[in-house]
Amino acid sequence: MPLKTRYVFIASMDVQPDKEALFNEVYDTEHVPYLSKVKGVLAVTRLKTEPAAFQLGGERKPLAGEGMPRYAAIYELESPEVLLSKEWAEAGEKGRWVKEVRPYTFNRSHVVRKVIGSF
Numbered sequence: 001m002p003l004k005t006r007y008v009f010i011a012s013m014d015v016q017p018d019k020e021a022l023f024n025e026v027y028d029t030e031h032v033p034y035l036s037k038v039k040g041v042l043a044v045t046r047l048k049t050e051p052a053a054f055q056l057g058g059e060r061k062p063l064a065g066e067g068m069p070r071y072a073a074i075y076e077l078e079s080p081e082v083l084l085s086k087e088w089a090e091a092g093e094k095g096r097w098v099k100e101v102r103p104y105t106f107n108r109s110h111v112v113r114k115v116i117g118s119f
Contacts, residue, residue: 004076047072
């Protein structure tokens with residue numbers, strides 16, 4: 001489905017296996033809802049890496065995945081400045097995320113990308 005915005009913020013990470021259920025519960029019921037209310041956040045999509053392969057030049061190739069974070073969230077933004085707002089900063093510190101989940105995340109990656117085509 002085509003994106004309806006010009007910018008996305010992608011937050012990727014792994015979580016300790018014994019905290020995975022809590023991670024998903026808090027992310028879905030607290031973290032995303034808080035950040036979704038921030039002015040300029042248009043939509044949020046969560047993703048989980050799955051093992052897969054594809055055909056290239058007649059050969060089966062495994063998709064990259066080893067060493068990459070298992071979870072990702074894509075935040076559709078009006079502009080990158082949303083991430084610098086007081087609202088964003090406050091929303092990211094609410095709920096159980098800070099004390100009960102964030103300390104157990106690792107292999108974190110954050111990037112903003114400008115959408116150059118959506119078909």
